[in-house]
Amino acid sequence: MAAPQHVRAAPLARALRASATATATATVSASAPAPAPIKSQGTSRRALLGLSEPQLRQLALDLGEESYRGKQLHDLLYKSRAKQIQDFNHVPKAFREALLGAGWSAGRSPVHHAVTASDGTTKILLKLEDNRLIETVGIPVDDDNKGSSRLTACVSSQVGCPLRCSFCATGKGGFARNLQPNEIVEQVLAIEETFKQRVTNVVFMGMGEPMMNLKSVLEAHRCFNKELKIGQRMMTISTVGVPNTIKMLASHKLQSTLAVSLHAPNQKLRETIVPSAKSYPLGALMDDCKNYFLETGRRVSFEYTLLAGINDEKEHAEELAELLRTCGGGYHVNLIPYNPIEGSEYKRPYRKVVQAFVDALEARKITVSVRQTRGLDANAACGQLRNEFQKNPLLAIEA
Numbered sequence: 001m002a003a004p005q006h007v008r009a010a011p012l013a014r015a016l017r018a019s020a021t022a023t024a025t026a027t028v029s030a031s032a033p034a035p036a037p038i039k040s041q042g043t044s045r046r047a048l049l050g051l052s053e054p055q056l057r058q059l060a061l062d063l064g065e066e067s068y069r070g071k072q073l074h075d076l077l078y079k080s081r082a083k084q085i086q087d088f089n090h091v092p093k094a095f096r097e098a099l100l101g102a103g104w105s106a107g108r109s110p111v112h113h114a115v116t117a118s119d120g121t122t123k124i125l126l127k128l129e130d131n132r133l134i135e136t137v138g139i140p141v142d143d144d145n146k147g148s149s150r151l152t153a154c155v156s157s158q159v160g161c162p163l164r165c166s167f168c169a170t171g172k173g174g175f176a177r178n179l180q181p182n183e184i185v186e187q188v189l190a191i192e193e194t195f196k197q198r199v200t201n202v203v204f205m206g207m208g209e210p211m212m213n214l215k216s217v218l219e220a221h222r223c224f225n226k227e228l229k230i231g232q233r234m235m236t237i238s239t240v241g242v243p244n245t246i247k248m249l250a251s252h253k254l255q256s257t258l259a260v261s262l263h264a265p266n267q268k269l270r271e272t273i274v275p276s277a278k279s280y281p282l283g284a285l286m287d288d289c290k291n292y293f294l295e296t297g298r299r300v301s302f303e304y305t306l307l308a309g310i311n312d313e314k315e316h317a318e319e320l321a322e323l324l325r326t327c328g329g330g331y332h333v334n335l336i337p338y339n340p341i342e343g344s345e346y347k348r349p350y351r352k353v354v355q356a357f358v359d360a361l362e363a364r365k366i367t368v369s370v371r372q373t374r375g376l377d378a379n380a381a382c383g384q385l386r387n388e389f390q391k392n393p394l395l396a397i398e399a
């Protein structure tokens with residue numbers, strides 16, 4: 001089914017302004033006091049999921065309980081995986097009622113729909129409190145050489161996306177709002193419950209632009225690392241580039257990979273594929289990537305979606321190699337042969353064209369990999385499944 005029609009997207013400038021405001025104070029501290037249960041965008045209650053043990057202990061104290069009740073909440077959320085405060089059987093009824101009375105919820109959403117592809121890739125739609133749907137994807141990989149198996153969670157950071165990259169199903173579906181930290185964290189829990197297996201890797205590559213919701217992304221990242229014990233090096237935060245945010249992320253010195261979606265080797269072509277690139281010249285983006293590597297020691301992964309006849313020629317590869325030289329030594333190129341979506345004129349390049357692109361980069365000593373297509377038969381492109389089920393158009397938030 002086609003993407004919803006009559007979608008009204010937030011103008012980019014307004015979206016970027018909102019992002020700058022949201023990210024200006026993007027700091028995360030596990031020992032910060034428990035936040036007040038205020039009504040937040042899209043939700044009527046403040047969620048417990050996403051909070052640290054010190055925050056939960058403080059919350060227990062604030063509600064007149066002993067501190068160890070906070071530890072019990074922590075176990076209920078992250079070990080028992082209780083989904084509602086009414087199910088918190090380990091704590092007294094009076095405490096449960098106090099939590100509910102103070103406007104708290106556990107912060108979990110029901111699974112609305114799930115689809116599994118023949119290779120095991122599973123897309124899950126979660127139905128949020130305001131009836132919006134978000135997509136999250138579990139990608140299982142058996143590593144035959146090591147005899148181990150990985151489970152990667154591809155998580156969304158926004159409901160829809162305002163950036164409207166020309167090849168992207170999410171961008172075509174419009175934008176509604178940023179996700180709260182619990183709404184990001186619960187995606188990993190839903191995948192673990194579906195697969196009955198621990199998630200080993202997290203990539204912030206689902207619906208939305210993570211840098212436009214950096215505060216929630218950083219809080220979820222902290223929670224994945226500290227509460228769910230997923231190593232920082234096992235996580236990747238992706239962006240198409242939002243001015244000033246890579247510097248901000250670098251200042252946190254996370255040991256996670258930054259993945260930058262380039263998709264073109266020059267500004268002119270890039271603007272036709274990624275309209276938001278108009279506000280972020282390629283030179284400035286590459287400088288910020290170089291500084292990210294210098295500040296964190298983590299190499300940047302440049303994502304490049306290969307679109308047949310658009311950006312997949314040998315000359316593009318050569319130009320890309322030249323561009324990357326401006327970025328110092330800490331980078332890797334990840335080529336993504338395009339996954340066709342309904343309503344798009346872009347096509348997937350032939351295998352030999354992809355190989356020629358790889359050869360041209362390798363001849364110039366660029367480290368490159370080609371992303372294996374997963375779940376092609378399960379509405380694989382980001383946002384496609386959500387577009388099928390989200391019957392109502394996503395409306396932009398009024399400024």
Ligand code: SF4
Pocket residue numbers: 161162163164165168169170171172206207208209240382
């Ligand atoms: S590719 Fe990413 S940033 Fe671009 S529209 Fe899609 S979700 Fe948004």
